[in-house]
Amino acid sequence: MRILYLDCFSGISGDMTVGALVDAGVPPEKIEAELKKLPLSGYQLRWDRVVKKGIYATKFEVMMQESAMDHHDHESHHAHRHYSDIIDMICRSELSSEVKKRSKQIFHCIAVAEAKIHGMPVEKVHFHEVGAVDSIVDIVATAVALTELNVDYIVSAPVPLGCGSICCAHGTYPVPAPATLEILQGVPIRSSHLSFELTTPTGAGIIKSQVNSYGPLPSMKVSAIGYGAGARDLPDQPNVLRVVIGEGTHARADSLSSSHLEEETVYILECQLDDMPGEALGYVMDRLFQKGALDVYYTPVFMKKNRPGVLLTVLASAPHVEQCEQFVLKETTTLGIRKDIWMRKVLEREVVSVATSYGNIRVKQAIHQGKVIRQMPEYEDVKEAALAHQAAFLDVYAEAAQQARKKIKEE
Numbered sequence: 001m002r003i004l005y006l007d008c009f010s011g012i013s014g015d016m017t018v019g020a021l022v023d024a025g026v027p028p029e030k031i032e033a034e035l036k037k038l039p040l041s042g043y044q045l046r047w048d049r050v051v052k053k054g055i056y057a058t059k060f061e062v063m064m065q066e067s068a069m070d071h072h073d074h075e076s077h078h079a080h081r082h083y084s085d086i087i088d089m090i091c092r093s094e095l096s097s098e099v100k101k102r103s104k105q106i107f108h109c110i111a112v113a114e115a116k117i118h119g120m121p122v123e124k125v126h127f128h129e130v131g132a133v134d135s136i137v138d139i140v141a142t143a144v145a146l147t148e149l150n151v152d153y154i155v156s157a158p159v160p161l162g163c164g165s166i167c168c169a170h171g172t173y174p175v176p177a178p179a180t181l182e183i184l185q186g187v188p189i190r191s192s193h194l195s196f197e198l199t200t201p202t203g204a205g206i207i208k209s210q211v212n213s214y215g216p217l218p219s220m221k222v223s224a225i226g227y228g229a230g231a232r233d234l235p236d237q238p239n240v241l242r243v244v245i246g247e248g249t250h251a252r253a254d255s256l257s258s259s260h261l262e263e264e265t266v267y268i269l270e271c272q273l274d275d276m277p278g279e280a281l282g283y284v285m286d287r288l289f290q291k292g293a294l295d296v297y298y299t300p301v302f303m304k305k306n307r308p309g310v311l312l313t314v315l316a317s318a319p320h321v322e323q324c325e326q327f328v329l330k331e332t333t334t335l336g337i338r339k340d341i342w343m344r345k346v347l348e349r350e351v352v353s354v355a356t357s358y359g360n361i362r363v364k365q366a367i368h369q370g371k372v373i374r375q376m377p378e379y380e381d382v383k384e385a386a387l388a389h390q391a392a393f394l395d396v397y398a399e400a401a402q403q404a405r406k407k408i409k410e411e
């Protein structure tokens with residue numbers, strides 16, 4: 001299994017990541033060629049070799065051309081820089097499906113955090129005109145480089161954040177920036193007294209959406225090393241991101257065999273309950289879903305003293321585990337929770353809307369190796385349409401499924 005280790009001892013940003021991956025062997029021409037598949041202009045890429053506290057590293061920079069800077073405040077340009085426009089632009093491009101997938105994952109992570117902080121819908125998150133080009137280039141270039149390196153599993157060191165403050169479009173913000181901290185919930189972070197922004201929202205988005213696990217350098221046969229330079233000079237340490245690529249040599253590494261990001265980690269929480277009323281169990285399940293659990297289920301079990309009870313199982317991703325645990329401890333009679341991390345393989349999912357004689361119905365599509373392999377009309381939409389039109393649930397379901405199949409054939 002090919003492993004990529006992100007040794008972010010001085011933090012991580014988008015340009016540091018691209019610089020490090022190129023330093024480790026990704027041809028810059030490949031990145032430039034792939035970026036040309038996006039309808040972006042007014043920028044140039046710069047690749048320099050620089051020394052950071054004695055370490056020779058690749059410095060990647062997106063240089064905005066004067067004309068693009070002049071248009072910064074122009075309304076028509078702003079109109080194309082919402083999260084939904086950027087995702088649209090990526091989807092419509094000729095980039096490979098894996099590059100699109102990785103790019104969308106990173107952007108989604110950042111947009112969800114920005115939306116929460118600024119109190120707006122995700123689709124409306126605004127990337128500033130000049131900053132948007134920089135973000136798109138950093139993120140898509142990272143996705144191209146990760147795809148090119150063909151890694152199966154990504155591990156990161158705990159992420160240092162820095163301290164102090166930064167000036168951004170909103171004014172003076174504390175470090176870590178609100179978006180960075182929001183994104184990194186559930187990720188092991190490291191405190192740092194360096195008065196610099198060591199990790200940016202883009203760096204945090206890359207870590208959160210692309211990394212499979214966290215910890216020290218895994219056992220591996222190293223085949224490539226890269227150093228990507230950050231913008232500033234730190235007082236006592238090189239401001240670089242180090243990446244290490246190699247073949248996993250640990251038994252666990254082989255057992256984690258995966259096909260890219262279809263494999264992810266999921267937490268499993270469990271406890272047995274034999275003294276709770278059924279109504280309270282129903283309440284607990286509902287609330288756990290609201291707290292972000294991926295799945296919650298009860299299994300009947302026989303417990304000590306011949307008592308019938310239930311085994312509560314909660315599946316949750318890293319950002320929601322703590323909340324789910326606290327809720328189970330507070331709202332159930334258990335005295336403890338067992339916890340484990342599992343690997344899981346997941347199909348990519350996409351929700352599309354189809355027009356039917358009962359109105360628009362959302363259909364969830366399961367995608368495998370770039371192809372739609374299953375289409376499932378959304379239960380809530382079918383139910384609502386069936387009730388509104390006094391139609392049979394199965395009739396509405398069948399028409400939505402038929403329209404979804406037709407849509408695929410037409411594409």
Ligand SMILES: O=C([S-])c1cc(C(=O)S)c[n+]([C@@H]2O[C@H](COP(=O)(O)O)[C@@H](O)[C@H]2O)c1
Nearest residue numbers: 117166168169177178179180200201202203
């Ligand atoms: O402009 C916006 S919306 C903005 C929001 C935030 C929040 O934390 S909210 C932070 N920043 C700062 O902008 C620079 C650029 O970050 P990149 O990830 O795009 O490199 C960085 O200093 C952020 O902390 C901007």
Ligand code: NI
Nearest residue numbers: 114117118179
């Ligand atoms: Ni913001």
